[in-house]
Amino acid sequence: MARSFLYAWEGLVYAWRVQRNFRLEAYLGLLALLLALWLGVDPVPVLLLIALVLSLELLNTALEALTDLASPVYHPLAKRAKDTAAAAVFLASLLALSIGLHLFLPPLLRKLGLI
Structure with a gap:
């Protein structure tokens, strides 16, 4: 079991x-959480959305690697697989x-005294 955590950590x-996009999405997620x-917004939906986006980015990265392995030269179906994952x-x-706009906009406008 500990070995599987090590593999996940390596991933x-x-x-x-x-993956520059993974780093960017992680930073944006941290900004959204802060x-x-x-x-004073409930952080649970924010954390769930961060996990969703980052998890899909990891799956996209894995699919890109597998696609490159299976089709090292350009193939239209390989492009479709990568584009669809993206x-x-x-x-x-x-x-x-x-959802972020829905959650953050009203309290932000109140905090700024605009409503």
Whole structure:
């Protein structure tokens, strides 16, 4: 069991090291969490959305690696697989942004004295 945690950790380290988008999404997630705490917003939905986006980014990274292994030269189906996995991350990110606006906008406007 401890070995499986080590493998998972290695996957996280790899994604952090080579995937700029993973790092960017992690930083944005941390910013969203800090904003939630500052605004007094329940952090649970924010944490769930962060986990969703980062998990899909990790799956996207894994699928890209497998696709590159299976098809080292360009193939239209390999492109479709990569693009579709990236679209999953994109949709989750749009969902996170939409829910973030819904959660953060009213308390932020109140804190700024605009409502």
